[in-house]
Amino acid sequence: MKEARIVPLFTHDNPKDAQDVLEAAYDGGIRVFEFTNRRENSFDVFTHLLSVSKKYSDLMLGIGTILDGPTTKKFIDAGADFVISPIMKLEMAKVCRDHDISWIPGCATLTEIVTAKDNGAEIIKLFPGSVLGPGFVSSVMPVVPGLQLMITGGVEPNEKSISTWLKAGAACLGMGSQLFTKEILEQKNWALLKQRIQEALTLAREARK
């Protein structure tokens, strides 16, 4: 994930469109992809994506917006490579540990972050990024060195946003609606999506230098 720098997060209720997005993201250079569990048929679409992703030996496909233990178990059994949550719920930590799957909980205070770390989270999602801001990251990093924070919510695919977050110390950036714009999805403009992703990855690489 740290190498990937950018993790797209995406949901769609149409399996074909979701597949096209996953393929465009892969072609654009994405190797870690988060599909979010926000629709009624998300489980079915996710299992479809898992079968599609078999052709990519180096793509990690995880599930996001998971809020409890039973749902965590269901998606792990289906084959999710990792589990992301907008909250820090300890019953999820246990399920992930039992299955040796990476648990990425969403935290918004240093107390939540350290609790998550103590319960085995190696990567912690900071949410909502837009509310906490890069200043939150630069404040907590010296206090608890070695934190691997993934920022979600309000990260924009432009040089300023990407470089500010990475320079503050973020390990990687989650990017959703800012990348998968309504316009791109409505027009099914996958070429443009691939290009946007390439640009964002280039910006992230440059910000790291």
Add this chain to the structure above:
Amino acid sequence: MANFSNDTIQQAMKSSGMIPVFYHADIEVAKAVLDASYKGGVRVFEFTNRGENAFQVFTELLKYAQKYSDLMLGIGTVMDAATTQKFISAGAHFIVSPVLKQEMAGLCQKENKLWIPGCATLTEIVTAKDLGAKVIKIFPGSVLGPGFVSSIMPVVPGLQLMPTGGVEPTEANLSAWFKAGVICVGMGSQLFTKEIIETKNWSKLEQSVADALAIIVKIRKK
């Protein structure tokens, strides 16, 4: 004392859109503020447990409020189960807290009282929801901002949120909160200004309350 179901209170919070949050050690001032708020259109009122004689003032206010058959009077700034029990026994219609404390959840559930805990992160909010909170207070509103609400609403749909702290009775501020998806706002010092209270300008208070409620009606029509 009139009895209101939790659903009725929740519905009244939603339909009025604004809950005054107020404390005063002087019962006469508290009565006057309650009257002015009621006349201005308020039907759900939160008195806060912030002074030594808050319990005494609150119980007297409850008695006084009986003349309004459709006024719901709850207690805020409650921090533990023992205090929750004391105010429920006195007749509080609902319980508001600035914190998320599990022992209060259990007690309110047992007593069938609406428990409105204060939360500041999505983890706290979902924990509160799992503990049975139907309405959740977002505190401090001024720190979290409407952006917090709009970020979390798509992630956990159906949340019933009420921000408190720093909510201003202006169209710009109220519209930002309601657009973000809150069901109502709590308003304290911005409404009950020092000046109004010191000068006991109750007609001005009634007007300010009516204005704030009118702004909310207007925003919701958009």
